Amino acid sequence: MADSFPNDPIDVQMRLHQARAEYAAPCRTLPWSVEPVAGWPGEVHPHTGVVTGGRDASPGYTPEQAAEEKRLSITERLEKQRTVLAWLQYQVAQTRQTIQRLEAEEKEQERRRAVARREMS
Known part of the structure; x- marks a missing residue:
């Protein structure tokens, strides 16, 4: 078997990491909603007065932002699938090697049994 990952x-x-970083960076600057949405107020804590939750209104994505997000999303998903494929190919190669090794061991075991039977007769 291979000692190290190829x-x-x-x-x-x-x-994949590069594609993810390229996708995440512009996404951090996008509005929180793809479509324009009105915001809502948060709730005031009755004892501390701290406001939690709530959202400012979102203007939605511009057509350029939507197109760029879609392009980067597709690129990221494609790289993810390539990564999965590469990992599966590696696993298949490792499994084939294991099968070959076990078949060789089985054949050797059968050979030894045959020798032992001949010696006993």
């Missing part, structure tokens, strides 16, 4: 899946994982 470079290709690691490279794919790095591309």
